[in-house]
Amino acid sequence: MGGLSGNIHSRREFFVGALRYAALGLLCAGAALLAVKRRWLKRQGICVNNGLCRGCRILEQCRLPLALEAKRSSSRTDNG
Amino acid sequence: MRRLFYILIATAVLSALCVSASAEMRFPPPEFEGDYVMPTTTTPHPHPDIYEYVDVAVLAAALSLASYLTLKLRSRRAIFVLMMLSLIYFGYWRKGCVCPIGAIQNIILSIFDSTYTVPITVSLFFLLPLVFTLFFGRVFCAAVCPLGAIQDMVLVRPVSVPYWLAAGLRLLAYLYLTLAVLFAATGSAFLICRYDPFVAFFRLSGNVNMLIIGLCFLLVGLFVGRPYCRFFCPYGVILRQLSRLSKWRVTITPDECIQCRLCEEACPFGAIRRPAVEWPAVEYAKARRRIAFLILLIPVLIALCGWGGSLLKNVTSRMHPTVRLAERIYLEEAGEVEGVTDPSTAFRATGRTIEDLYDEASVIREKFVTAGWVLGGFMGLVIGLKLGAVSVWRKRTDYEADRAGCIACGRCFKYCPREHVRLEKNKQEIS
Numbered sequence: 001m002g003g004l005s006g007n008i009h010s011r012r013e014f015f016v017g018a019l020r021y022a023a024l025g026l027l028c029a030g031a032a033l034l035a036v037k038r039r040w041l042k043r044q045g046i047c048v049n050n051g052l053c054r055g056c057r058i059l060e061q062c063r064l065p066l067a068l069e070a071k072r073s074s075s076r077t078d079n080g
Numbered sequence: 081m082r083r084l085f086y087i088l089i090a091t092a093v094l095s096a097l098c099v100s101a102s103a104e105m106r107f108p109p110p111e112f113e114g115d116y117v118m119p120t121t122t123t124p125h126p127h128p129d130i131y132e133y134v135d136v137a138v139l140a141a142a143l144s145l146a147s148y149l150t151l152k153l154r155s156r157r158a159i160f161v162l163m164m165l166s167l168i169y170f171g172y173w174r175k176g177c178v179c180p181i182g183a184i185q186n187i188i189l190s191i192f193d194s195t196y197t198v199p200i201t202v203s204l205f206f207l208l209p210l211v212f213t214l215f216f217g218r219v220f221c222a223a224v225c226p227l228g229a230i231q232d233m234v235l236v237r238p239v240s241v242p243y244w245l246a247a248g249l250r251l252l253a254y255l256y257l258t259l260a261v262l263f264a265a266t267g268s269a270f271l272i273c274r275y276d277p278f279v280a281f282f283r284l285s286g287n288v289n290m291l292i293i294g295l296c297f298l299l300v301g302l303f304v305g306r307p308y309c310r311f312f313c314p315y316g317v318i319l320r321q322l323s324r325l326s327k328w329r330v331t332i333t334p335d336e337c338i339q340c341r342l343c344e345e346a347c348p349f350g351a352i353r354r355p356a357v358e359w360p361a362v363e364y365a366k367a368r369r370r371i372a373f374l375i376l377l378i379p380v381l382i383a384l385c386g387w388g389g390s391l392l393k394n395v396t397s398r399m400h401p402t403v404r405l406a407e408r409i410y411l412e413e414a415g416e417v418e419g420v421t422d423p424s425t426a427f428r429a430t431g432r433t434i435e436d437l438y439d440e441a442s443v444i445r446e447k448f449v450t451a452g453w454v455l456g457g458f459m460g461l462v463i464g465l466k467l468g469a470v471s472v473w474r475k476r477t478d479y480e481a482d483r484a485g486c487i488a489c490g491r492c493f494k495y496c497p498r499e500h501v502r503l504e505k506n507k508q509e510i511s
Contacts, residue, residue, distance in 0.1 A: 016324075016325055017327075019325050020214050020215075020325040020326075020327060023214060023322060023325060024211065024214055027207055027210055027211060030187075031203050031204075031207050034187070034190055034197065034198060034200075034203050035200055035203065037190065037197050038197040038198070038199070038200070041195070041197050
């Protein structure tokens with residue numbers, strides 16, 4: 001009886017452990033995807049500012065540091 | 081250990097001072113001519129980027145320390161001190177922002193909105209407590225969360241909430257999480273930040289209504305342990321589930337339970353489970369029938385709640401600014417309201433047609449129908465599983481801290497006679 005109980009216990013531990021590392025993997029993968037998305041958006045020159053103007057694609061008049069940086073990087077690309 | 085603790089605190093304080101010395105406003109206000117005075121803001125000013133990394137470092141350090149204090153040192157006093165320091169740092173110093181609870185919405189919006197993204201620091205703020213919970217249990221709730229700390233501080237005369245009532249009230253947290261996800265995913269609003277009951281205390285300013293709600297929570301918190309954490313916190317919902325999978329967790333006794341029953345009423349959060357060796361045969365048969373009934377009921381609950389969620393589209397979609405604007409414009413055009421609002425004036429100045437706005441609003445409303453089905457269905461599933469959990473019997477030979485409900489506050493340690501033996505042994509070893 002003790003053996004059976006022990007087996008059930010260890011089986012449960014195994015499943016809990018598997019779920020734990022699956023959850024950990026999922027969280028890490030999600031974080032990595034978000035980081036990649038941010039990088040990609042920045043490369044596209046899309047403003048990733050978290051403020052009210054987020055999503056704005058018009059950089060010409062924008063004086064925000066990220067917009068200035070994006071304009072600088074795009075001008076560098078234009079100059080070859 | 082104590083020296084290490086002081087060094088950590090000193091490092092954190094010094095880093096904060098250095099950063100503030102080099103701070104400059106990222107988005108300076110426009111320069112107005114004349115005698116215009118800038119109004120006082122109710123939200124914190126933007127901080128230099130490096131501050132965010134300092135916050136992440138402090139969060140990681142606090143979580144590590146909390147894990148050590150709860151699992152290894154087993155000291156309620158040390159946990160309390162860390163909790164107060166976290167309240168000062170994350171609450172009063174950093175004004176409750178960024179916090180992992182609110183970060184849920186940023187993460188959700190960045191998943192659903194292709195043009196929105198979160199800084200790595202916000203992702204880390206969201207992830208770190210979850211990862212720690214997977215290994216050490218809810219140490220974030222124990223000693224790091226400022227919202228938990230402010231409630232824990234006022235708990236003077238705890239009364240026990242019946243299990244069925246606590247389980248029922250916990251559904252509110254699921255509902256809150258569901259609504260927060262709905263509004264964040266549709267880009268409507270950040271509900272958790274808007275209705276944070278304690279942020280007004282941290283910022284010493286804010287909405288009067290929320291201040292009153294916060295005061296009510298604190299008043300209830302005098303007798304009911306951490307009411308917001310237990311019955312409303314949306315992040316707590318996620319932590320509860322992950323805590324079930326934790327590798328290590330808080331135990332009432334440091335070695336073996338002698339079933340003295342001294343800890344039975346020790347937990348103000350009702351997180352101590354009594355031994356349950358065997359159920360009476362009649363009860364067991366009844367519970368089996370109930371579970372079979374619930375298995376059949378769950379799909380019905382999912383469908384019903386999903387349908388209910390989709391029916392609420394007119395109410396829920398009003399949180400979206402575009403839908404609200406479209407409704408306002410409609411009322412103004414129909415002459416059902418007098419005057420105009422700032423958003424409606426601004427809309428007319430853009431030169432867009434009203435039909436365009438109505439089309440956009442109806443597309444958004446359709447999104448709410450789909451989201452209502454999904455999230456309503458989720459609520460149905462939660463209700464079904466909760467009912468099932470009440471009927472499930474699990475064998476327990478000792479008094480145990482509930483895996484999901486235990487917030488690792490360490491109050492139960494001193495109730496265990498075995499703990500006193502351990503402390504005595506430690507003292508002897510040291511001397």
